[in-house]
Amino acid sequence: MMTEQEPLTKRTVSPRKIAVAGVLLVTAILLAMVFAPERDVYARWESPDGRHMVSVYRLQKIFAMPGQGSDAPGMVLLTNRDGIVLNRRRIDMVQLASEPVWGPETVRMKLLFEWRLD
Secondary structure (H helix, E strand, C coil): CCCCCCCCCCCCCCHHHHHHHHHHHHHHHHHHHHHCCCEEEEEEEECCCCCEEEEEEEECCCCCCCCCHHHCCEEEEEEECCCCEEEEEEECCHHHCCCCEECCCEEEECCCEEEECC
């Protein structure tokens, strides 16, 4: 005598659970981006007279492989002694930054910029 076999049941995840998991994942990623430091100081040089400073900041990357820290994009800022930003420039990799050359009225960094010290 043949008996009917019960159909195999598949375990399915409800669309609601998938939606909740997606919302939690997006929320976790956004919170990590908000509370992570936006930029890290890579290098900083003060002018000989102490009136200006050139700072290089490493901008946050969402994902980086080990050893890619110097490949990070960055921002170079020229500030006065009060911390007011006089000039800025985005750079593709912070390792492009080198020690600036200070003149009486300008500051320059090889291959990146030449700015007036106003």
